Amino acid sequence: MAVEGRLAWIVVGGAGLLAGLALPPLGCPPLAWLALAVLWAACAQGPSRPLLLGSGLWGGLAVLLSHHWLLGLHPLDWIGVPLPLSLPLCGLLLLFCAALGGLLVAGWAWLAAWLGPHRGSTVLLLSGVWGLAEVLLAQGPLFWLGLGAAPLPHDRPLAGLAVLGGGGLLAAVQVLLGWGLWRVVVPPTRRLRRLAGWLLLVLVLHGAGAALLAGEPSAAEASERVLVLQPAIPTREKQSAAARRRLELLLQGAMEEAVRRQAAVVVLPEGALGLEPRLARPAPVELLSGGFRWHEGPGGPEQRSALLRFAPGEQQASGGVDKHRLVPLGEWVPLGGWWRWSGLSAVGGVEPGAPSRLLPRPDGSVAAAICYEISDGHALAAASRQGAIWLLASANLDPYPLMLQRQFEALVQLRAIETGRWLVSAANTGPSLLVNPQGRVTSSLAPGRAGMALFEPRLRAGLTPYGRFGEALLIGLVGVSALLRWRTGRPGGRAESASEAEGQLHQGEAQKPDQGEE
Known part of the structure; x- marks a missing residue:
């Protein structure tokens, strides 16, 4: 995505609003994937001050929209807050949450730009990091509603993947699918092939989630009234x-x-x-x-x-x-x-x-x-x-x-x-x-x-994989992808970045006569 100036701010800000809208109560994962695709595209431009500001705007607007119910606390006179201070205090609380969300997304985007978002190992690493961050935020003092909840209430087959790795894994899956959608749009060639691969991945993930949800025991279970x-x-x-x-x-x-x-x-x-x-x-x-x-x-x-x-x-x-x-x-x-x-x-x-x-x-x-x-x-x-x-x-x-x-x-x-x-x-x-x-x-x-x-x-005593192992799958994903990323070339090292290599490849392809492949 090569948009600049005021249009870039509109696109990134609109994507942040889409991310907030994608969360419950609507629960529409495709909107989240589209919003994340825009964020990945911004990261591909490299670490810069505009990236920090744009990604911060993305995160802040997503939280503003998804958590604006905080204004419903007004009036706070019933807990001892003077009425003139009530609405400003509620507004400040909402703005604080939005600022925190903006800072977190900006930090993640900077890491993505520094590592280079074209490498597969980088994508897996950053997806896992996002998922683990949501797990940690959910244990903090603020109410947290993140991408892990995006499939609900309407996409329970995709939510079935939580049986394996909980909400953190679901968040990582949203980030991964957002990257895949961006990769469908970016390259000048092979778009149909990439689109087919991305759609197949979406179907496979939904099928796996549905299969996990269907794993209910057939034996009769006791119940409690x-x-x-x-x-x-x-x-x-x-x-x-x-x-x-x-x-x-x-x-x-x-x-x-x-x-x-x-x-x-x-x-x-x-x-x-x-x-x-x-x-x-x-x-x-x-x-x-x-x-x-x-x-x-x-x-x-x-x-x-x-x-x-x-x-x-x-x-x-x-x-x-x-x-x-x-x-x-x-x-x-x-x-x-x-x-x-x-x-x-x-x-x-x-x-x-x-x-x-x-x-x-x-x-x-x-x-x-x-x-x-x-x-x-x-x-x-x-x-x-x-x-x-x-x-x-x-x-x-x-x-x-x-x-x-x-x-x-x-x-x-x-x-x-x-x-x-x-x-x-x-x-x-x-x-x-x-x-x-x-x-x-x-x-x-x-x-x-x-x-x-x-x-x-x-009454059920059996354990799901997530109930038994917690975030072990997600932690393993982060660990393995970090090792692969280190072995394939650290940022600033002697290894050529995948984005540069791929850019040269596409440039070479563009110079060849059209073979009518796609």
Whole structure:
């Protein structure tokens, strides 16, 4: 691609917007491939200041479009932020995320230009690096939605590759297919042959993913009856007496319904029981509910957001798993330990729990993701290795718009595919649903309205390749491709770059008379 000046900025900026649009809730991988093809074309021009600025623009606009639901936090007066500062603070948070995305993409593009994007080993290396970067970002303090989620919800066959290497491998595949699309357009000859090869690769990848999704055991599986309550109580009203009374009545009705329908466990979403998680009466069946509890830390008592477990006959929780990834500003303040600060959260300062997502239960452990911990497939795969037989996603997601619910649903589908587990999602305003190991939503509640539903996740103990080995396949890809790239000639070394060699080849071909090959 040889565009310059203002047109180049328009093309690169438009490609960044395409990348953001390709992510859930739309979930359209071909748009991502086209956007990545433009990015690869920019890298082919070599490392330069325009490349850094252009690729940074690409990454920043992609994040701006895919994460603009952050503006739905406004107004923040319910967590103590003065109203005049609310919208600017939300805007600054969105701009910070966009700037971070721009910096990361710019760094990757510089590496791609320095190594030379024409070599096969470079392409495999950079694809793997992108995938591993998404895995690491998903374990950070910010909600991460990257190219690994692009195939969902509409391209489940391609998403089936997550059985082998998780969301990181899916991200690497998107980058690889974007490179292939660029290579179809760039050379002046052999375009039809390259196009046929690229289309064949797309078909093979989809066929492999579909085959992996079809690998469900034929033997009958036991199941567990889980009643999910979706309260749909606005977060801004949760601490009011009327809201607490309404939740108490909803919970009482859910418990009675659970007994009537012989459910083994009732599930409530994140933060449902508030600051004083004591039941008004003993639970007739097991209850798993979001709430808060105190933990004795090294510096004294620490308040933690948790998914609490109430055994039948109990009014107070006897177990649970604490939230590990806290919401910035709302639950966690950077360097907050350096001064007296209770946080901006209505519940005060909250401390993170242990990284493990395993919630032990007498009837079988589950892997629990609280809020946007659902973006971290690595942690849920680890919990599956530790014995979790189904997955539970507990979230609030209010006052965020419906767009975030759709993104959350796509991540829920991805986590079920990666681990080969049934997944139950319980959220305050949605999505509350049941997903099978093929990533298909089998039951759900309408978003934004109070309701309850009986889900029956099947209990599975087997492990997928990703559940067993994690990112080993992706790490191996990066290691092998890095070795091959080093052996075929380091940047600036004596080996001639592939781009120069190929350019000379095409120049020679152009001087020959047309043989009518294509």
